Amino acid sequence: MTTERIIDFLNTRRPDGPCLVVDLDVVRDNFTAFRRALPDSAIYYAVKANPSPEILRLLASMGSNFDAASVSEIEMALEAGATPDRISFGNTIKKERDIARAHELGVTMFAVDAVEEVEKIARAAPGARVFCRVLTDCEGAEWPLSRKFGCAPDMALDVLRVAHTLGLTAHGVSFHVGSQQTDINAWDRALGDARGVFDSLAADGIVLKMVNLGGGFPTRYLKDVPAAEAYGQAIFEALSRHFGNRIPETIIEPGRGMVGNAGVIKAEVVLVSRKADNDNLRWVYLDIGKFGGLAETMDEAIRYPIRTARDDDRFEPCVLAGPTCDSADVLYEKTPYPLPVSLTIGDEVLIEGTGAYTTTYSSVAFNGFEPLKSYVI
Template sequence: MFPPTEAAATADQRLRAFLDDNAPTTPCLVVDLATVRENFRSLRAELPGADVLYAVKANPAPEVVAALVAEGSGFDVASTGEVELCLAQGADPSSLSYGNPIKKASDIARAHAAGVRRFTFDSDGDLENLAEHAPGARVACRFLVDAPASGTPFGAKFGCAPEMAARLLRRAAGLGLSVDGAAFHVGSQHTDPAAWVAGIRQAAELGVPMRALNIGGGFPTGYRDPAPPLSEHAAAIRGALAEHFPTPPALVVEPGRAVVATAGVIRTEVVLVSRKSDADEHRWVYLDVGRYSGLAETENEYIAYRLRTAHPGGGDGPVVIAGPTCDGDDVVYQRTPYRLPLALRAGDLVDILDAGAYTASYSSVSFNGFPPLPTLVVG
């Protein structure tokens, strides 16, 4: 564990006060908009001049989007639904970038008709659809970056080989599109600043004109384990741009987790505490939130959240933590060692900290009849 910053402690106080005063039905996610704004401003300060496009998928709560519109943020959108959400909250269409390289021709046309003029692609087929349905649009080609693995890696789903990206960018210019340059993403929750250095070097080696370089998101949050501060990643990025580009291109970043993770807490209730045998040291603690209702990032136990429970200061013991559904995969932590109070009982409240990103947005519609995770907002 590591001590929270003064700003984080203040945000935690606001969230706890809201939860204690309102006693909302569990489970629920509560988001502190003041922290969202503070995190966004920190990104701007560390990467001055960068075009910051908030990755809406991280937390699409309308209040979050509206707060970031007021801060002057741009938006990385991945569907026409996210386009419409941003526009409904007052975003200018010019601030939107359709970053998903997997999209229907009809979705390109719909986004273009709504005023979106920036798109990312990684294949001939998507490029051809852009030329036909978004003529003259600004485009970037996403390549597969050769970098250390992230906390939640993307695999090979997005991006193409660098040499293919160079060919596609030259073809895009021939099709009448306005070429911004290259794009890459090192993967979500990346704790190694060297990943961005590798991507920037590869982008420079493409040998194509680079008006702008989109380095994606991936900036990490400290969960149970500390993560390098944003300043370390920003310094590495600035240094790599200066080293590999005689005239650095305009920088584009697409943070999601870095903006909203620390702004949220999930309040949940213990449904049951049990053992699988009389001799088993481990208790099973079942919460009313699980893999299908907001904790999708615990798949493979990639993200280990900090927990705050009742009965602090007493004895504790090892636990397996699981969700409430009638599904065998709805186990949150079985390999990651967690210890919870021995006094923990059904009905006790548990807070899952730093849970503002990729929780409510991953929640299922109604698996097993459990409703989606609601989002409440402070400030």
Template sequence: MYATQADFVGRSSVAAPSRVEDYIRSTQFDRPTLVLDTDLVADRFHALRAGLGHAAIHYAVKANPERAIVERLIGLGCHFDAASRAEIELCLGLGAHPGSISFGNTVKRASDIAFAHHAGITLFAADAEEEIDKIAAHAPGAEIYIRVVVTASEADWPLSRKFGCAPGKVIPLMRRAREAGLRPVGLSFHVGSQTRHAAMWGATLDEVAGIWAAARAAGFDLDLLNIGGGFPAFYGEEVEPPASYAAEVMRLVAARFGEVPRVMAEPGRGLVAEAGAIAAEVMLVSKKSDTDTHRWVYLDIGKFSGLAETIDEAIRYQFATERDHEPMGPCILAGPSCDSADVLYERRPVLLPLGLTSGDRVIIRNAGAYTSTYASVGFNGFPPLDVVVI
């Protein structure tokens, strides 16, 4: 059953980065292209740092590993959360200090742990016995923090149980780490991607605070709390300004944990999403039958070429066209590939101009995060998402 008019998602009421959109409107592209403005990344970094206070910002490199972004953040004194050897090499190669990088993936190849250790990285995440054993063998004496599964999440995209351990495993894992010569220094968690309001962190922080207190009571002198990501971007629903959002999160942390010597935050989306937009093109507009209520609009970019976060319609991108002054109507939005899963929005159709036709240009707003990194190398022969930094 199709959604009602009230459910449609149309143009953003919040202006997207004007420099990015101006560049897209004045430039011809022969393939889908992500345009990024690192000045906007810097602006967001300063806003988050103002709100987070003494917490160290570890940019989640996986959100967008574009060299210009990483280089700009290094210059601003940012730290980094790396999920792989390649991300570590990227950061180090651009001048990041090893002490500013944490190896935050809880599933690591032993040789990559050894590489990170020899490169000078001392902080690792773990959530299982075998991972602790690998770290002890290949990064002796390292600091580790235990990632915990949290069940209380009000995020638009709650994370699964893939990463983290149950609360009851935290203390046994810390004991195992200490016995293996490692230094268990704290906990990490993730409140869920796109947690739009700071108040939504409360129940998760309550959950983690109980685990923290139990670990300290068991004799572990914890001094590191990694609050992960979850910092939101604008996708059509109201989000709080980044500085006030971050400040409220830190107030909630302090109310539950008191003075924690080291706090880490790992914004990815919240740092880079609004710094970029995608230049796309309409490939076809059609109806499946003469009585069909909705048009199908096919873009030259889809799930396999950068818009993977439209899975389950979790992330609701905003669109702008040169026909936005014309009458609008609902449509089902799809990508170009020969895969029936490549439908972006159908349960909640998108509001786009009724006059839209093949060849019309479309701007996909606030698409700086999890787009270029999710693009395939060329599924169906369609080119991967190109990137331009202005």
């Protein structure tokens, strides 16, 4: 997964300290694969996954739309060349003054999951289109979503009815099957619920137009994941099963699936030690950890592939930890991570599949360490 271009960059530039290097060629290929796999869906790149200007500019130039979580992400998408009609304010939790600002910037599509949020939008962005997020189960996802976003399908009916009454356009339904979702059939049940919402509202004369299929498309970490085409096929079949020949507009919001495999973090081994003479587990400490960009190792959820120059040697499991004085800054301990026995202080390691959800998770200065540097090539 580490491309020749990334290896060349690291060999030539020899950047000091931990850093992420993202290969734009991979992002380009991913975008093309999504477009081919889901030719009838509009792609809204989830900016939060990696908001580097170079990535946003590339995707804007390829015709991508953008899913923004905040006003600042809307501004970044605009700066990258997207027009406001290509931006969705996809966070269901928004301050009214941020909605007003988005409206001022020309954004017309907003996510909601509560009547209270609809009321804010009606006041601050009159005439906007809203889609209501519906709760769904996340079985099969490696980074499962909580109940934080979305409401029960029955409540979604109320939410969209109130939107209609307040002069907004009740535009559609969204759901999210969980991040790093490896079950291609996960979309099926949620689409059944979506169809139910379409039908109930149609009976009131409210015609929904759009289903937002969310994100969840995985990137390859240690295990193989189905290719984009497999997702496209399964989603198309589920859409046909539930909506017959009246398939609505659909959008997808890939984040991890768009940039995850495009990035590699270069890090350094700071210490290899044991805790006691009879300890059979090494501790390997890197110069990057949970607070320097690898937040998704929380509860050991995401297990990144790690490459070293000693991968021809014998491997033994070790506890892998970060460089801060925080005891929670341990990456893999419950399931120790196999690394070459000869790994030693000063060695470089490549942490693959780190293009998404790393740089922006990085803390500002915990323990005085700088945030993760990023190079987009």
